Amino acid sequence: MKNCYRVRGEFTHIPKKERLRYLQAVLAISTQAQYKKRYEALLEIHRKYFRTPIHKAPNFLPWHRWFLLQYENLLREVDCKVTVPYWDWSLVAADPFNSDFWNDAYGFGGNGIGFPPCVRTGLFGVLNNWTIPYGGCLQRNFIPTQGVIPNVVAVFQTLAKNLTSFSDFELMLRVNLHDVVHFAIGAVMIGENSAAAPEFFPVHSFVDKTWDEWQAKGNLYRFHKSYLAQNYTMPGTSVMSADFLNNEALPECVKVKYAQPTLGNWEGLIKDLKRMAERNPNELQNLPRMSMAKINEKTFEAFHVTKEERQRARRLERDIETKYPIDKTQLVGMEKMIGIRAVDIKYMMDKDKTISV
Numbered sequence: 001m002k003n004c005y006r007v008r009g010e011f012t013h014i015p016k017k018e019r020l021r022y023l024q025a026v027l028a029i030s031t032q033a034q035y036k037k038r039y040e041a042l043l044e045i046h047r048k049y050f051r052t053p054i055h056k057a058p059n060f061l062p063w064h065r066w067f068l069l070q071y072e073n074l075l076r077e078v079d080c081k082v083t084v085p086y087w088d089w090s091l092v093a094a095d096p097f098n099s100d101f102w103n104d105a106y107g108f109g110g111n112g113i114g115f116p117p118c119v120r121t122g123l124f125g126v127l128n129n130w131t132i133p134y135g136g137c138l139q140r141n142f143i144p145t146q147g148v149i150p151n152v153v154a155v156f157q158t159l160a161k162n163l164t165s166f167s168d169f170e171l172m173l174r175v176n177l178h179d180v181v182h183f184a185i186g187a188v189m190i191g192e193n194s195a196a197a198p199e200f201f202p203v204h205s206f207v208d209k210t211w212d213e214w215q216a217k218g219n220l221y222r223f224h225k226s227y228l229a230q231n232y233t234m235p236g237t238s239v240m241s242a243d244f245l246n247n248e249a250l251p252e253c254v255k256v257k258y259a260q261p262t263l264g265n266w267e268g269l270i271k272d273l274k275r276m277a278e279r280n281p282n283e284l285q286n287l288p289r290m291s292m293a294k295i296n297e298k299t300f301e302a303f304h305v306t307k308e309e310r311q312r313a314r315r316l317e318r319d320i321e322t323k324y325p326i327d328k329t330q331l332v333g334m335e336k337m338i339g340i341r342a343v344d345i346k347y348m349m350d351k352d353k354t355i356s357v
């Protein structure tokens with residue numbers, strides 16, 4: 001069993017049967033007596049330590065990797081084949097709330113309705129009698145969808161940060177990407193009780209995947225010195241950051257691997273974009289696409305982002321924005337979700353080839 005990986009797939013691209021197995025396991029741990037206490041105790045750790053370094057640079061990434069694993073372990077007591085799938089919101093950045101992720105039957109259910117904005121339908125809705133610790137109904141308050149979520153270019157530009165820019169990489173992933181997505185989903189996802197929202201875990205699984213990809217650039221990336229230098233256990237845990245740097249060798253012989261989604265026609269285009277981001281990230285400012293909304297000041301407040309970090313996040317925000325915004329009416333098919341025209345990517349790649357020849 002030593003070489004068995006826990007493979008985490010992209011939620012909207014894994015078979016419906018697997019999606020259901022995952023959701024059923026989540027329902028089981030959150031409602032059945034033999035798991036519920038431990039489930040709630042786990043969520044409580046996140047709530048209790050919300051304002052500590054677990055949401056700041058020193059511990060954010062390894063702490064949440066640990067947290068994901070504890071949740072996954074509990075799910076696997078219900079169903080030993082389950083892993084925590086990730087939601088790659090960047091692939092649906094232009095219209096995130098029309099993603100199949102929010103499907104009532106095979107997903108996490110939709111937006112909240114009324115005041116308070118209770119989710120009504122789906123497995124975690126009022127109509128299914130699902131509740132959260134401390135909160136009654138699960139609440140969501142999707143903010144209007146015009147290009148609000150970090151897109152693939154933003155993710156690739158984050159990944160393109162090199163070793164010496166670790167602190168920018170970490171800040172972009174934590175604030176410009178992660179905090180913004182929490183805020184866009186709204187309500188429960190904004191506060192201390194956010195882990196009570198079932199979408200919290202697929203959202204964090206993607207954050208972890210992104211870190212994992214950055215770490216794959218080399219051992220100095222994977223075993224970053226800022227984590228190795230810590231000589232304390234992370235808040236609410238008995239482990240250190242250094243124990244959670246390598247998904248290939250987590251404590252208790254666990255190995256985690258993230259599977260890429262199959263994207264058909266878009267697969268090549270996305271790979272091209274990623275290559276370009278690696279080679280010449282600034283060039284991507286010239287790629288026309290739907291522009292991202294500016295980070296809402298309330299997002300900074302909700303996650304207690306420091307003044308210095310806010311200024312840096314604003315600077316980084318400009319780097320990942322396009323000089324040539326387009327609107328949705330110019331897009332067709334999958335472009336409407338991803339927020340970029342296929343023809344523009346092709347044009348940019350051709351130009352890039354001519355220059356590098």
Ligand SMILES: [Cu+2]
Nearest residue numbers: 178182203204
């Ligand atoms: Cu989070």
